[in-house]
Amino acid sequence: MAFRAAVITFPGSNCDRDMASAIEAVAGSPAIRVWHGDAELPDRLDLIALPGGFSYGDYLRSGAMAATSPIMRAVVAAAERGVPVLGVCNGFQVLTEARLLPGALLRNAGQRFVCRTVALTVENAASPFTAGYAAGETIRIPVAHHDGNYYADAETLDRLEGEGRVAFRYAEGCNGSARDIAGVLSANGRVLGMMPHPERAIEQAAVPSLGGADGRRLFESALASFATA
């Protein structure tokens, strides 16, 4: 059966097409596009993806308004039933605002919007989203954000590290994130939030500086882990 993934579009999302395109490239079937005002998700989903962008113009706080939208109530309920959720960039901000992941994303420590490809270290290669990587591997994925500075109190950070819930760390300075955290997993490993954009690293470009394929294995891992037979 075809892999059933939904990509949620909020007003101001701008990476939703990239996300849908990446999922289709890897899964071989198109993602279902869902609008923020929809109260219900399609049934039997194998993955819900929250894309990057500036939902609701980042009013109040990045992700805060989206977290109150009707579709997010359905996403929270689905996540609580164990439906896998991937949030990238603004999607990660929405997941923290919706309290599906701990912590918050503050303004970058350097005050600047950071838009470049960064090196990441794969910290946990045993999760359903990261099983295609090797633990400790360095990968290169683009970032493009203003509010990517991950914050949680020391106790929460210790817990996340102790439980293997740090999926990725920045291997170079990026945005001032606590303990260089770039991606965080839920306790059951089925919700992943990350600031870097794996959907922008799906194909190796002929000119290496134009992009690599290190993000592809994240989608391949999700497909292998979550596809219903």
Place this chain on the structure above:
Amino acid sequence: MQVRVLVRLKPGVLDPQGRAVHHALEGLGFAGVEDVRIGRLIELDLAEGTDEATIRQMCEKLLANTVIESFTIEGAQ
């Protein structure tokens, strides 16, 4: 009734915006600026009799992110 909600970053949470403004004040020649923290003022016009518990819920659910921010409510009855 008019209610003001002040939302502040919790102590210990880095405020890069406040730091930049701090440096700018020093650059303008103002001496003795020890620290600058930037928060948010939200003015609510509420139906008379809205109780403080309801306003607190508004703050906890949306107006403040209590992971990083604290809030105070002024003018509630």
